[in-house]
Amino acid sequence: MPKGKYFYDDPVLRQRTDARAQTIQIGIDEMYHALQLGIVLIQMGAEPSFGTDEVVRSPQIIDNLRRDKLTEEMVTDLYQSAEIEPGAFPKVENMVWNISYDEVRHIDQFAAMIAAIESAGEAGAVCFRPHPDRERREDLKLIHEVCRTENELTHRYLRYVMMFSEHQDLSQRLFKNSVNHMRHWDKLSGILVKMGDVVAIENASADAAGVERSPRPMPVDYPGTGRLTALETLLPSEQGLVAKYEAALGLGLAEEIQAQIKLHLALTREHVFTQDKLLENARRIGVPDA
Numbered sequence: 001m002p003k004g005k006y007f008y009d010d011p012v013l014r015q016r017t018d019a020r021a022q023t024i025q026i027g028i029d030e031m032y033h034a035l036q037l038g039i040v041l042i043q044m045g046a047e048p049s050f051g052t053d054e055v056v057r058s059p060q061i062i063d064n065l066r067r068d069k070l071t072e073e074m075v076t077d078l079y080q081s082a083e084i085e086p087g088a089f090p091k092v093e094n095m096v097w098n099i100s101y102d103e104v105r106h107i108d109q110f111a112a113m114i115a116a117i118e119s120a121g122e123a124g125a126v127c128f129r130p131h132p133d134r135e136r137r138e139d140l141k142l143i144h145e146v147c148r149t150e151n152e153l154t155h156r157y158l159r160y161v162m163m164f165s166e167h168q169d170l171s172q173r174l175f176k177n178s179v180n181h182m183r184h185w186d187k188l189s190g191i192l193v194k195m196g197d198v199v200a201i202e203n204a205s206a207d208a209a210g211v212e213r214s215p216r217p218m219p220v221d222y223p224g225t226g227r228l229t230a231l232e233t234l235l236p237s238e239q240g241l242v243a244k245y246e247a248a249l250g251l252g253l254a255e256e257i258q259a260q261i262k263l264h265l266a267l268t269r270e271h272v273f274t275q276d277k278l279l280e281n282a283r284r285i286g287v288p289d290a
């Protein structure tokens with residue numbers, strides 16, 4: 001949705017707030033929830049995944065916000081009705097209640113956004129739409145491919161943060177890289193808008209009304225079963241991303257877009273350096289591969 005266009009009175013922040021900006025903040029809250037739950041699952045000896053229900057994007061902004069609000073209501077109910085043996089897992093029980101109140105806040109925030117858009121007579125406002133030539137234009141294809149890679153690396157790092165959460169040094173370094181990739185993904189979404197397109201929902205198909213649905217919006221493949229094998233897979237992925245950014249600089253895009261891409265390229269080169277050393281040091285010390 002457009003930046004700085006749809007404002008609402010936030011019931012918690014008690015400020016006039018950009019609906020888009022707050023929706024991003026809510027998305028970040030959800031990443032923390034996924035991370036917290038993933039770490040608990042690892043501690044229980046289970047396997048976390050990013051498998052998800054169908055993700056839907058409707059052409060009209062308000063339909064997406066209404067669906068978001070419904071999802072928040074559903075998940076609040078799941079957390080608050082969880083049956084946990086009293087006193088058996090006090091920290092997990094505490095976590096579940098803490099998360100549930102983030103969801104309660106999200107419900108109130110989405111409700112306020114929906115009401116503000118309705119009362120401004122903007123219920124028909126539409127999201128940015130896919131560029132009709134996105135499959136044919138080399139520049140758009142490459143930026144979408146970079147975007148897809150950023151999404152993949154965001155999730156792969158996050159998955160390894162869960163797997164190695166008891167190794168605080170390693171997991172915090174991986175977390176930093178996950179967040180960097182997420183920021184780049186977000187910035188690339190902005191670049192796509194400047195190019196007259198919009199970030200893709202991976203593996204989505206659209207119906208006649210333009211509603212996109214994806215059963216697999218997030219990467220499903222997480223190579224690497226232990227510390228060494230996981231680190232071994234990250235280095236070539238980062239190197240591949242550097243090559244894609246270098247290719248993107250050859251597209252002759254607008255100067256401000258090139259400047260943004262250069263920032264991403266520089267930080268990705270930092271990741272190549274860091275990941276190379278994390279791998280080298282893991283081999284040097286011989287930390288057990290699990």
Ligand SMILES: [Fe+2]
Nearest residue numbers: 029030033103
């Ligand atoms: Fe959540």
Ligand SMILES: [Fe+2]
Nearest residue numbers: 072102103106
């Ligand atoms: Fe939420």
